[in-house]
Amino acid sequence: MNRHLSTRARETPPSGIRRFFEVAEEMDDVISLGVGEPDFSAPxxxxxxxxxxxxxxxxxxxxxxxxxxxxxxxxxxxxxxxxxxxxxxxxxxxxxxxxxxxxxxxxxxxxxxxxxxxxxxxxxxxxxxxxxxxxxxxxxxxxxxxxxxxxxxxxxxxxxxxxxxxxxxxxxxxxxxxxxxxxxxxxxxxxxxxxxxxxxxxxxxxxxxxxxxxxxxxxxxxxxxxxxxxxxxxxxxxxxxxxxxxxxxxxxxxxxxxxxxxxxxxxxxxxxxxxxxxxxCDDAVEEMRRAYDRRRRFVISRFNELGMDCFEAKGAFYVFPKCPPGWEDDEAFAEALLQEEQVALVPGRVFGESGEGHLRVSYATGMNELKAALNRIESFLRE
Ligand code: PMP
Structure with a gap:
Protein backbone atom coordinates (compact mmCIF):
# COMPACT_ATOMS: atom_id res chain seq x y z
CA MET A 1 0.00 0.00 0.00
CA ASN A 2 2.80 2.34 0.97
CA ARG A 3 3.99 2.62 -2.62
CA HIS A 4 0.73 4.39 -3.48
CA LEU A 5 1.36 7.14 -0.95
CA SER A 6 2.94 10.36 -2.16
CA THR A 7 6.46 11.17 -1.07
CA ARG A 8 5.00 14.18 0.74
CA ALA A 9 2.57 12.06 2.75
CA ARG A 10 5.27 9.55 3.61
CA GLU A 11 7.65 12.26 4.72
CA THR A 12 5.11 14.05 6.93
CA PRO A 13 5.74 12.91 10.53
CA PRO A 14 2.86 12.50 12.98
CA SER A 15 2.39 15.52 15.24
CA GLY A 16 4.61 15.25 18.32
CA ILE A 17 1.67 16.23 20.48
CA ARG A 18 -0.62 13.50 19.14
CA ARG A 19 2.06 10.85 19.49
CA PHE A 20 2.43 11.67 23.17
CA PHE A 21 -1.29 11.73 23.85
CA GLU A 22 -1.97 8.43 22.23
CA VAL A 23 0.09 6.92 25.06
CA ALA A 24 -1.77 9.01 27.65
CA GLU A 25 -5.17 7.93 26.31
CA GLU A 26 -4.36 4.30 27.02
CA MET A 27 -3.76 5.03 30.72
CA ASP A 28 -6.22 5.43 33.61
CA ASP A 29 -6.60 8.51 35.78
CA VAL A 30 -4.45 10.76 33.62
CA ILE A 31 -4.60 14.52 34.12
CA SER A 32 -3.78 16.09 30.81
CA LEU A 33 -2.39 19.61 30.66
CA GLY A 34 -1.52 18.89 27.09
CA VAL A 35 -4.27 19.96 24.77
CA GLY A 36 -4.49 23.46 23.34
CA GLU A 37 -8.23 23.62 23.60
CA PRO A 38 -10.58 25.50 25.95
CA ASP A 39 -12.30 23.40 28.59
CA PHE A 40 -15.39 25.62 28.22
CA SER A 41 -18.25 25.00 25.82
CA ALA A 42 -19.10 27.63 23.22
CA PRO A 43 -21.23 30.48 24.61
CA CYS A 281 -20.80 37.08 23.57
CA ASP A 282 -18.33 39.70 24.81
CA ASP A 283 -19.32 39.00 28.42
CA ALA A 284 -18.85 35.27 28.03
CA VAL A 285 -15.42 35.82 26.48
CA GLU A 286 -14.43 38.14 29.32
CA GLU A 287 -15.57 35.62 31.91
CA MET A 288 -13.42 32.91 30.32
CA ARG A 289 -10.46 35.27 30.06
CA ARG A 290 -10.69 36.02 33.78
CA ALA A 291 -10.86 32.34 34.62
CA TYR A 292 -7.74 31.69 32.51
CA ASP A 293 -5.99 34.57 34.21
CA ARG A 294 -6.66 33.11 37.70
CA ARG A 295 -5.34 29.75 36.56
CA ARG A 296 -2.34 31.36 34.90
CA ARG A 297 -1.26 33.06 38.11
CA PHE A 298 -1.76 29.88 40.05
CA VAL A 299 0.29 27.63 37.75
CA ILE A 300 3.13 30.14 37.37
CA SER A 301 3.52 30.54 41.11
CA ARG A 302 3.29 26.78 41.73
CA PHE A 303 5.91 25.93 39.11
CA ASN A 304 8.29 28.52 40.50
CA GLU A 305 7.67 27.22 44.02
CA LEU A 306 8.63 23.75 42.81
CA GLY A 307 11.88 25.05 41.32
CA MET A 308 10.66 24.70 37.74
CA ASP A 309 11.63 28.11 36.45
CA CYS A 310 8.53 29.57 34.78
CA PHE A 311 8.52 33.04 33.25
CA GLU A 312 5.37 35.10 33.53
CA ALA A 313 3.59 34.28 30.28
CA LYS A 314 1.09 37.04 29.53
CA GLY A 315 -1.06 35.55 26.78
CA ALA A 316 -2.84 32.52 25.28
CA PHE A 317 -3.40 29.68 27.76
CA TYR A 318 0.06 28.17 28.04
CA VAL A 319 3.02 28.43 30.34
CA PHE A 320 6.43 27.08 29.42
CA PRO A 321 8.37 26.11 32.55
CA LYS A 322 11.88 24.69 32.52
CA CYS A 323 12.50 21.11 33.50
CA PRO A 324 13.45 20.92 37.19
CA PRO A 325 17.13 20.87 38.19
CA GLY A 326 18.63 17.49 37.43
CA TRP A 327 16.38 16.94 34.42
CA GLU A 328 17.86 18.28 31.20
CA ASP A 329 15.81 16.19 28.82
CA ASP A 330 12.22 17.41 28.48
CA GLU A 331 11.09 14.26 26.72
CA ALA A 332 12.49 11.99 29.44
CA PHE A 333 10.91 14.18 32.12
CA ALA A 334 7.49 14.21 30.45
CA GLU A 335 7.67 10.46 29.91
CA ALA A 336 8.63 9.75 33.55
CA LEU A 337 5.97 12.13 34.89
CA LEU A 338 3.34 10.43 32.76
CA GLN A 339 4.38 6.94 33.87
CA GLU A 340 4.85 7.74 37.56
CA GLU A 341 2.14 10.29 38.26
CA GLN A 342 -0.15 10.17 35.22
CA VAL A 343 0.26 13.84 34.40
CA ALA A 344 0.58 14.63 30.70
CA LEU A 345 2.60 17.68 29.63
CA VAL A 346 4.08 18.28 26.18
CA PRO A 347 7.90 18.15 25.84
CA GLY A 348 9.16 21.53 24.62
CA ARG A 349 11.27 20.01 21.82
CA VAL A 350 8.07 19.18 19.93
CA PHE A 351 7.97 22.91 19.11
CA GLY A 352 11.55 23.18 17.87
CA GLU A 353 15.08 22.95 19.22
CA SER A 354 14.84 26.14 21.25
CA GLY A 355 12.04 24.49 23.24
CA GLU A 356 14.36 21.76 24.54
CA GLY A 357 14.55 21.61 28.32
CA HIS A 358 11.06 23.11 28.65
CA LEU A 359 7.53 21.79 28.90
CA ARG A 360 4.32 23.18 27.47
CA VAL A 361 1.57 23.30 30.04
CA SER A 362 -1.94 24.26 29.00
CA TYR A 363 -4.11 25.81 31.69
CA ALA A 364 -7.28 25.47 29.65
CA THR A 365 -8.25 22.93 32.29
CA GLY A 366 -10.37 23.31 35.43
CA MET A 367 -8.76 24.72 38.57
CA ASN A 368 -9.30 21.47 40.52
CA GLU A 369 -7.44 19.46 37.90
CA LEU A 370 -4.67 22.03 37.78
CA LYS A 371 -4.28 21.84 41.55
CA ALA A 372 -4.26 18.05 41.51
CA ALA A 373 -1.73 17.98 38.64
CA LEU A 374 0.62 20.37 40.42
CA ASN A 375 0.36 18.28 43.60
CA ARG A 376 1.27 15.18 41.65
CA ILE A 377 4.24 17.00 40.08
CA GLU A 378 5.30 18.03 43.59
CA SER A 379 5.24 14.46 44.85
CA PHE A 380 7.09 13.29 41.73
CA LEU A 381 9.84 15.81 42.41
CA ARG A 382 10.05 14.82 46.08
CA GLU A 383 10.71 11.24 45.10
N1 PMP B 1 -2.87 28.91 15.36
C1 PMP B 1 -2.49 28.61 16.60
C2 PMP B 1 -1.36 29.34 17.18
C3 PMP B 1 -3.17 27.63 17.34
O1 PMP B 1 -2.78 27.35 18.58
C4 PMP B 1 -4.25 26.95 16.73
C5 PMP B 1 -5.02 25.85 17.46
N2 PMP B 1 -4.28 25.00 18.25
C6 PMP B 1 -4.60 27.28 15.43
C7 PMP B 1 -3.90 28.27 14.77
C8 PMP B 1 -5.72 26.60 14.70
O2 PMP B 1 -6.96 27.08 15.09
P1 PMP B 1 -8.30 26.73 14.38
O3 PMP B 1 -9.07 25.87 15.33
O4 PMP B 1 -8.97 28.04 14.15
O5 PMP B 1 -8.00 26.04 13.11
Missing amino acids: WAARTAAIDSLERGRTSYTSNRGRRDLREAIADRVERYDQYYDPDDEILVTSGASEAVDLAMRALVDPGDAVAVPEPSYISYTPTVSFAGGDPLPVRTRAEEEFALRYEDLERAGAADAETLVLCYPNNPTGAVMSEDGLAEVAEFVEEHDLFVLSDEIYAALRYEDEHTSIATLPGMRERTVVFNGFSKAYAMTGFRLGYALGPPEVIGAMNRIHQYTMLSAPTTAQYAAIEAIKA
Whole structure:
Protein backbone atom coordinates (compact mmCIF):
# COMPACT_ATOMS: atom_id res chain seq x y z
CA MET A 1 0.00 0.00 0.00
CA ASN A 2 2.80 2.34 0.97
CA ARG A 3 3.99 2.62 -2.62
CA HIS A 4 0.73 4.39 -3.48
CA LEU A 5 1.36 7.14 -0.95
CA SER A 6 2.94 10.36 -2.16
CA THR A 7 6.46 11.17 -1.07
CA ARG A 8 5.00 14.18 0.74
CA ALA A 9 2.57 12.06 2.75
CA ARG A 10 5.27 9.55 3.61
CA GLU A 11 7.65 12.26 4.72
CA THR A 12 5.11 14.05 6.93
CA PRO A 13 5.74 12.91 10.53
CA PRO A 14 2.86 12.50 12.98
CA SER A 15 2.39 15.52 15.24
CA GLY A 16 4.61 15.25 18.32
CA ILE A 17 1.67 16.23 20.48
CA ARG A 18 -0.62 13.50 19.14
CA ARG A 19 2.06 10.85 19.49
CA PHE A 20 2.43 11.67 23.17
CA PHE A 21 -1.29 11.73 23.85
CA GLU A 22 -1.97 8.43 22.23
CA VAL A 23 0.09 6.92 25.06
CA ALA A 24 -1.77 9.01 27.65
CA GLU A 25 -5.17 7.93 26.31
CA GLU A 26 -4.36 4.30 27.02
CA MET A 27 -3.76 5.03 30.72
CA ASP A 28 -6.22 5.43 33.61
CA ASP A 29 -6.60 8.51 35.78
CA VAL A 30 -4.45 10.76 33.62
CA ILE A 31 -4.60 14.52 34.12
CA SER A 32 -3.78 16.09 30.81
CA LEU A 33 -2.39 19.61 30.66
CA GLY A 34 -1.52 18.89 27.09
CA VAL A 35 -4.27 19.96 24.77
CA GLY A 36 -4.49 23.46 23.34
CA GLU A 37 -8.23 23.62 23.60
CA PRO A 38 -10.58 25.50 25.95
CA ASP A 39 -12.30 23.40 28.59
CA PHE A 40 -15.39 25.62 28.22
CA SER A 41 -18.25 25.00 25.82
CA ALA A 42 -19.10 27.63 23.22
CA PRO A 43 -21.23 30.48 24.61
CA TRP A 44 -24.90 29.57 24.68
CA ALA A 45 -25.95 32.43 22.38
CA ALA A 46 -23.62 31.15 19.66
CA ARG A 47 -24.94 27.60 20.04
CA THR A 48 -28.54 28.86 19.87
CA ALA A 49 -27.80 30.76 16.68
CA ALA A 50 -26.44 27.55 15.14
CA ILE A 51 -29.54 25.60 16.21
CA ASP A 52 -31.81 28.35 14.93
CA SER A 53 -30.10 28.42 11.54
CA LEU A 54 -30.62 24.67 11.24
CA GLU A 55 -34.28 24.94 12.22
CA ARG A 56 -34.75 27.47 9.48
CA GLY A 57 -33.16 25.11 7.01
CA ARG A 58 -30.11 27.27 6.31
CA THR A 59 -28.00 24.39 5.18
CA SER A 60 -26.59 25.55 1.83
CA TYR A 61 -23.14 26.77 0.84
CA THR A 62 -22.40 30.43 1.44
CA SER A 63 -20.43 32.70 -0.86
CA ASN A 64 -16.80 31.59 -1.15
CA ARG A 65 -15.56 34.46 0.98
CA GLY A 66 -18.13 33.75 3.72
CA ARG A 67 -21.47 35.38 4.50
CA ARG A 68 -21.41 39.11 3.95
CA ASP A 69 -22.99 39.82 7.37
CA LEU A 70 -20.29 37.73 9.05
CA ARG A 71 -17.53 39.58 7.19
CA GLU A 72 -19.11 42.86 8.32
CA ALA A 73 -19.25 41.61 11.91
CA ILE A 74 -15.58 40.56 11.70
CA ALA A 75 -14.63 43.99 10.34
CA ASP A 76 -16.37 45.59 13.34
CA ARG A 77 -14.81 43.14 15.78
CA VAL A 78 -11.21 43.71 14.73
CA GLU A 79 -11.53 47.49 14.91
CA ARG A 80 -10.83 47.11 18.62
CA TYR A 81 -7.25 46.23 17.63
CA ASP A 82 -7.15 49.21 15.24
CA GLN A 83 -7.41 46.80 12.34
CA TYR A 84 -9.52 48.22 9.51
CA TYR A 85 -10.43 45.81 6.74
CA ASP A 86 -13.00 46.01 3.97
CA PRO A 87 -15.58 43.19 4.18
CA ASP A 88 -15.75 43.14 0.35
CA ASP A 89 -12.23 42.15 -0.53
CA GLU A 90 -9.96 42.16 2.53
CA ILE A 91 -11.57 39.44 4.65
CA LEU A 92 -11.82 35.71 3.92
CA VAL A 93 -13.80 33.36 6.18
CA THR A 94 -12.08 29.96 6.44
CA SER A 95 -12.47 26.55 8.05
CA GLY A 96 -10.55 27.47 11.17
CA ALA A 97 -7.43 29.58 11.26
CA SER A 98 -5.80 26.32 10.17
CA GLU A 99 -7.19 26.64 6.66
CA ALA A 100 -6.17 30.29 6.53
CA VAL A 101 -2.57 29.35 7.40
CA ASP A 102 -2.49 26.69 4.68
CA LEU A 103 -4.05 29.00 2.06
CA ALA A 104 -1.63 31.82 2.83
CA MET A 105 1.35 29.50 2.47
CA ARG A 106 0.06 28.26 -0.85
CA ALA A 107 -0.79 31.77 -2.06
CA LEU A 108 2.58 33.27 -1.11
CA VAL A 109 5.25 30.60 -1.14
CA ASP A 110 7.00 29.37 -4.29
CA PRO A 111 9.11 26.22 -4.34
CA GLY A 112 12.46 27.02 -2.78
CA ASP A 113 11.29 30.15 -0.94
CA ALA A 114 12.53 30.38 2.63
CA VAL A 115 9.87 31.04 5.27
CA ALA A 116 11.22 32.18 8.63
CA VAL A 117 9.46 30.48 11.53
CA PRO A 118 10.33 31.67 15.06
CA GLU A 119 10.70 28.74 17.45
CA PRO A 120 9.39 27.40 19.76
CA SER A 121 6.58 27.36 17.22
CA TYR A 122 3.02 26.17 16.83
CA ILE A 123 3.25 22.84 15.04
CA SER A 124 1.39 23.68 11.79
CA TYR A 125 3.66 26.27 10.20
CA THR A 126 6.61 24.10 9.23
CA PRO A 127 4.51 21.35 7.57
CA THR A 128 2.34 23.86 5.68
CA VAL A 129 5.45 25.65 4.39
CA SER A 130 6.69 22.26 3.16
CA PHE A 131 3.33 21.39 1.58
CA ALA A 132 3.66 24.62 -0.42
CA GLY A 133 7.14 23.57 -1.55
CA GLY A 134 8.91 26.18 0.59
CA ASP A 135 11.84 25.75 2.95
CA PRO A 136 11.10 26.42 6.62
CA LEU A 137 13.86 28.47 8.23
CA PRO A 138 13.85 28.08 12.03
CA VAL A 139 14.54 31.26 13.99
CA ARG A 140 15.49 30.54 17.59
CA THR A 141 13.97 32.78 20.24
CA ARG A 142 15.42 32.72 23.73
CA ALA A 143 14.19 31.93 27.21
CA GLU A 144 16.21 34.93 28.53
CA GLU A 145 14.01 37.17 26.36
CA GLU A 146 10.89 35.33 27.53
CA PHE A 147 10.66 34.02 23.97
CA ALA A 148 9.85 37.39 22.42
CA LEU A 149 11.32 37.68 18.90
CA ARG A 150 14.27 40.09 18.66
CA TYR A 151 15.93 41.74 15.67
CA GLU A 152 19.17 39.87 16.48
CA ASP A 153 17.33 36.52 16.43
CA LEU A 154 16.22 37.20 12.86
CA GLU A 155 19.67 38.36 11.86
CA ARG A 156 21.41 35.37 13.42
CA ALA A 157 19.09 32.90 11.72
CA GLY A 158 19.68 34.40 8.27
CA ALA A 159 16.06 35.55 7.93
CA ALA A 160 17.26 38.42 5.73
CA ASP A 161 17.18 35.96 2.83
CA ALA A 162 13.67 34.70 3.59
CA GLU A 163 10.61 35.76 1.61
CA THR A 164 8.11 35.43 4.41
CA LEU A 165 8.09 35.64 8.20
CA VAL A 166 5.55 33.89 10.42
CA LEU A 167 4.60 35.51 13.73
CA CYS A 168 2.39 34.08 16.48
CA TYR A 169 1.80 36.38 19.44
CA PRO A 170 0.33 35.71 21.94
CA ASN A 171 2.31 32.55 21.37
CA ASN A 172 1.56 28.87 21.33
CA PRO A 173 3.49 27.12 22.97
CA THR A 174 5.18 29.67 25.27
CA GLY A 175 2.42 32.16 26.16
CA ALA A 176 4.84 34.95 25.15
CA VAL A 177 3.48 38.27 23.92
CA MET A 178 5.20 41.05 22.00
CA SER A 179 5.21 44.68 23.12
CA GLU A 180 4.61 47.40 20.57
CA ASP A 181 8.31 48.33 20.75
CA GLY A 182 9.27 44.73 20.17
CA LEU A 183 7.00 44.55 17.16
CA ALA A 184 8.47 47.81 15.82
CA GLU A 185 11.90 46.20 15.94
CA VAL A 186 10.61 43.22 13.96
CA ALA A 187 8.83 45.56 11.51
CA GLU A 188 12.12 47.36 10.90
CA PHE A 189 13.78 44.08 9.93
CA VAL A 190 10.80 43.15 7.75
CA GLU A 191 10.97 46.42 5.82
CA GLU A 192 14.75 46.37 5.48
CA HIS A 193 14.66 42.92 3.93
CA ASP A 194 11.35 43.23 2.11
CA LEU A 195 9.64 40.28 3.81
CA PHE A 196 5.96 39.46 3.84
CA VAL A 197 4.42 38.69 7.26
CA LEU A 198 1.91 36.02 8.26
CA SER A 199 0.67 37.04 11.69
CA ASP A 200 -1.31 34.40 13.57
CA GLU A 201 -3.31 36.36 16.14
CA ILE A 202 -5.73 33.64 17.18
CA TYR A 203 -4.95 34.34 20.86
CA ALA A 204 -5.35 38.13 20.55
CA ALA A 205 -8.32 38.22 22.94
CA LEU A 206 -6.43 36.20 25.56
CA ARG A 207 -4.02 38.76 26.99
CA TYR A 208 -3.79 39.30 30.71
CA GLU A 209 -1.71 42.39 31.36
CA ASP A 210 -2.39 44.67 28.42
CA GLU A 211 -4.16 44.94 25.07
CA HIS A 212 -3.13 43.14 21.93
CA THR A 213 -1.23 45.05 19.24
CA SER A 214 -1.12 43.68 15.71
CA ILE A 215 2.03 44.16 13.65
CA ALA A 216 -0.29 45.00 10.74
CA THR A 217 -1.13 48.30 12.47
CA LEU A 218 2.47 49.52 12.49
CA PRO A 219 3.52 51.98 9.76
CA GLY A 220 4.13 50.30 6.42
CA MET A 221 3.06 46.86 7.64
CA ARG A 222 -0.58 46.59 6.58
CA GLU A 223 0.24 46.06 2.89
CA ARG A 224 2.76 43.34 3.69
CA THR A 225 0.84 41.37 6.32
CA VAL A 226 -1.90 38.76 6.39
CA VAL A 227 -3.49 38.34 9.83
CA PHE A 228 -5.10 35.07 10.96
CA ASN A 229 -7.71 34.92 13.64
CA GLY A 230 -10.69 32.75 14.49
CA PHE A 231 -13.33 31.57 16.90
CA SER A 232 -11.67 28.49 18.39
CA LYS A 233 -9.81 30.04 21.30
CA ALA A 234 -11.47 33.26 22.50
CA TYR A 235 -15.00 31.91 21.96
CA ALA A 236 -14.26 28.28 22.85
CA MET A 237 -15.60 27.21 19.44
CA THR A 238 -12.91 24.76 18.27
CA GLY A 239 -15.41 22.24 16.88
CA PHE A 240 -17.19 24.85 14.78
CA ARG A 241 -14.08 25.08 12.58
CA LEU A 242 -14.26 28.75 11.80
CA GLY A 243 -11.52 31.31 11.29
CA TYR A 244 -10.60 34.19 9.04
CA ALA A 245 -7.81 35.99 7.26
CA LEU A 246 -7.38 39.75 6.94
CA GLY A 247 -5.08 41.32 4.40
CA PRO A 248 -4.50 43.27 1.21
CA PRO A 249 -7.06 42.51 -1.56
CA GLU A 250 -4.51 40.88 -3.88
CA VAL A 251 -3.43 38.33 -1.28
CA ILE A 252 -6.93 37.67 0.11
CA GLY A 253 -8.10 37.30 -3.52
CA ALA A 254 -5.34 34.78 -4.24
CA MET A 255 -6.18 32.82 -1.09
CA ASN A 256 -9.85 32.83 -2.10
CA ARG A 257 -8.96 31.42 -5.54
CA ILE A 258 -7.41 28.40 -3.83
CA HIS A 259 -10.16 28.21 -1.18
CA GLN A 260 -12.94 28.11 -3.81
CA TYR A 261 -11.53 24.89 -5.27
CA THR A 262 -10.46 23.20 -2.05
CA MET A 263 -13.14 24.23 0.45
CA LEU A 264 -15.86 26.12 -1.49
CA SER A 265 -17.00 27.87 1.66
CA ALA A 266 -16.50 27.62 5.41
CA PRO A 267 -19.16 25.68 7.39
CA THR A 268 -22.51 27.48 7.12
CA THR A 269 -23.91 26.57 10.54
CA ALA A 270 -20.71 27.80 12.13
CA GLN A 271 -20.96 31.10 10.29
CA TYR A 272 -24.37 31.78 11.86
CA ALA A 273 -22.96 30.91 15.27
CA ALA A 274 -19.96 33.18 14.70
CA ILE A 275 -22.09 36.23 13.86
CA GLU A 276 -23.89 35.80 17.18
CA ALA A 277 -20.60 35.16 18.99
CA ILE A 278 -19.30 38.52 17.82
CA LYS A 279 -22.53 40.38 18.52
CA ALA A 280 -23.64 38.89 21.83
CA CYS A 281 -20.80 37.08 23.57
CA ASP A 282 -18.33 39.70 24.81
CA ASP A 283 -19.32 39.00 28.42
CA ALA A 284 -18.85 35.27 28.03
CA VAL A 285 -15.42 35.82 26.48
CA GLU A 286 -14.43 38.14 29.32
CA GLU A 287 -15.57 35.62 31.91
CA MET A 288 -13.42 32.91 30.32
CA ARG A 289 -10.46 35.27 30.06
CA ARG A 290 -10.69 36.02 33.78
CA ALA A 291 -10.86 32.34 34.62
CA TYR A 292 -7.74 31.69 32.51
CA ASP A 293 -5.99 34.57 34.21
CA ARG A 294 -6.66 33.11 37.70
CA ARG A 295 -5.34 29.75 36.56
CA ARG A 296 -2.34 31.36 34.90
CA ARG A 297 -1.26 33.06 38.11
CA PHE A 298 -1.76 29.88 40.05
CA VAL A 299 0.29 27.63 37.75
CA ILE A 300 3.13 30.14 37.37
CA SER A 301 3.52 30.54 41.11
CA ARG A 302 3.29 26.78 41.73
CA PHE A 303 5.91 25.93 39.11
CA ASN A 304 8.29 28.52 40.50
CA GLU A 305 7.67 27.22 44.02
CA LEU A 306 8.63 23.75 42.81
CA GLY A 307 11.88 25.05 41.32
CA MET A 308 10.66 24.70 37.74
CA ASP A 309 11.63 28.11 36.45
CA CYS A 310 8.53 29.57 34.78
CA PHE A 311 8.52 33.04 33.25
CA GLU A 312 5.37 35.10 33.53
CA ALA A 313 3.59 34.28 30.28
CA LYS A 314 1.09 37.04 29.53
CA GLY A 315 -1.06 35.55 26.78
CA ALA A 316 -2.84 32.52 25.28
CA PHE A 317 -3.40 29.68 27.76
CA TYR A 318 0.06 28.17 28.04
CA VAL A 319 3.02 28.43 30.34
CA PHE A 320 6.43 27.08 29.42
CA PRO A 321 8.37 26.11 32.55
CA LYS A 322 11.88 24.69 32.52
CA CYS A 323 12.50 21.11 33.50
CA PRO A 324 13.45 20.92 37.19
CA PRO A 325 17.13 20.87 38.19
CA GLY A 326 18.63 17.49 37.43
CA TRP A 327 16.38 16.94 34.42
CA GLU A 328 17.86 18.28 31.20
CA ASP A 329 15.81 16.19 28.82
CA ASP A 330 12.22 17.41 28.48
CA GLU A 331 11.09 14.26 26.72
CA ALA A 332 12.49 11.99 29.44
CA PHE A 333 10.91 14.18 32.12
CA ALA A 334 7.49 14.21 30.45
CA GLU A 335 7.67 10.46 29.91
CA ALA A 336 8.63 9.75 33.55
CA LEU A 337 5.97 12.13 34.89
CA LEU A 338 3.34 10.43 32.76
CA GLN A 339 4.38 6.94 33.87
CA GLU A 340 4.85 7.74 37.56
CA GLU A 341 2.14 10.29 38.26
CA GLN A 342 -0.15 10.17 35.22
CA VAL A 343 0.26 13.84 34.40
CA ALA A 344 0.58 14.63 30.70
CA LEU A 345 2.60 17.68 29.63
CA VAL A 346 4.08 18.28 26.18
CA PRO A 347 7.90 18.15 25.84
CA GLY A 348 9.16 21.53 24.62
CA ARG A 349 11.27 20.01 21.82
CA VAL A 350 8.07 19.18 19.93
CA PHE A 351 7.97 22.91 19.11
CA GLY A 352 11.55 23.18 17.87
CA GLU A 353 15.08 22.95 19.22
CA SER A 354 14.84 26.14 21.25
CA GLY A 355 12.04 24.49 23.24
CA GLU A 356 14.36 21.76 24.54
CA GLY A 357 14.55 21.61 28.32
CA HIS A 358 11.06 23.11 28.65
CA LEU A 359 7.53 21.79 28.90
CA ARG A 360 4.32 23.18 27.47
CA VAL A 361 1.57 23.30 30.04
CA SER A 362 -1.94 24.26 29.00
CA TYR A 363 -4.11 25.81 31.69
CA ALA A 364 -7.28 25.47 29.65
CA THR A 365 -8.25 22.93 32.29
CA GLY A 366 -10.37 23.31 35.43
CA MET A 367 -8.76 24.72 38.57
CA ASN A 368 -9.30 21.47 40.52
CA GLU A 369 -7.44 19.46 37.90
CA LEU A 370 -4.67 22.03 37.78
CA LYS A 371 -4.28 21.84 41.55
CA ALA A 372 -4.26 18.05 41.51
CA ALA A 373 -1.73 17.98 38.64
CA LEU A 374 0.62 20.37 40.42
CA ASN A 375 0.36 18.28 43.60
CA ARG A 376 1.27 15.18 41.65
CA ILE A 377 4.24 17.00 40.08
CA GLU A 378 5.30 18.03 43.59
CA SER A 379 5.24 14.46 44.85
CA PHE A 380 7.09 13.29 41.73
CA LEU A 381 9.84 15.81 42.41
CA ARG A 382 10.05 14.82 46.08
CA GLU A 383 10.71 11.24 45.10
N1 PMP B 1 -2.87 28.91 15.36
C1 PMP B 1 -2.49 28.61 16.60
C2 PMP B 1 -1.36 29.34 17.18
C3 PMP B 1 -3.17 27.63 17.34
O1 PMP B 1 -2.78 27.35 18.58
C4 PMP B 1 -4.25 26.95 16.73
C5 PMP B 1 -5.02 25.85 17.46
N2 PMP B 1 -4.28 25.00 18.25
C6 PMP B 1 -4.60 27.28 15.43
C7 PMP B 1 -3.90 28.27 14.77
C8 PMP B 1 -5.72 26.60 14.70
O2 PMP B 1 -6.96 27.08 15.09
P1 PMP B 1 -8.30 26.73 14.38
O3 PMP B 1 -9.07 25.87 15.33
O4 PMP B 1 -8.97 28.04 14.15
O5 PMP B 1 -8.00 26.04 13.11
